[in-house]
Amino acid sequence: MIACCANQCAYCRSSIVSGQRWVREKIYDPALNGGDPSYLRYHAEPFAKQEGSCWEKHQMEQEIARTTAYAA
Secondary structure: OOOOOOOEEOOOOOEOOOOOOEEEEEEOOHHHHOOOOEEEEEEOOOOOOOOOOHHHHHHHHHHHHHHHHHHO
16 A cells, blocks of 8 residues: 655654655556555654664564465
């Protein structure tokens, strides 16, 4: 799913405000927008009292999905 706006985290859906570090992931799906790439943005640093950043959590979910698909 593509985030609704450029300043929103695709993982937690909260705003990425000026001064916060973030990561941009390039998504290329010709079926969605005629071949132009889209981008998802994620918080690059964890919030207070969190284990990992939104980007790290997203990467972990991706890895679990790949591992699960490979094992099936």
